[in-house]
Amino acid sequence: MNKRVAWIRLAAIAGLGMMTMGASAQQQGSVPHSVDIPALNTVQKGKWAVRDSEGSERTMCVRDPYQILRPERVTTPCQHIVMESAASRATVRSTCTGHGTLLTRIAVDTPRQVTVEMQGVIDGQPFSETYDAKRLGDCS
DSSP states (O other): OOOHHHHHHHHHHHGGGGGGOOOOOHHHOSSSOOOHHHHTTTSSEEEEEEEEEEOOEEEEEEOGGGGGSOOTTSSEEEEEEEEOOSSSEEEEEEEEEETTTEEEEEEEETTEEEEEEEEEEETTTEEEEEEEEEOOOOOO
């Protein structure tokens, strides 16, 4: 995999890392919820296993499901427009000042199983990725 493709994949993986408390979010406290998304409100906090479309898997501690709407590497505020919202799914378009835009589709199968599709352009790099995430238990 060349460096550019690797960076795009990293940006997409970081997108799902939005669910974790990144360093910038820890410094600023919890990410404020500028939108209300019933599907995200049902997602349980805890330790999650996340698998991308190529089968790579990693674990993460989810402290605030709304962080999925803000890329981990983005330090500026993002504006969110909820395009679709239901009890078990949502589509959100986000514009992150100085970084780019993304479209996130979230399907909550259960509070412990979620599928996230992301696509967009962040820092000039296009990406498109799908993630399946399952809750493993509590964070350690």
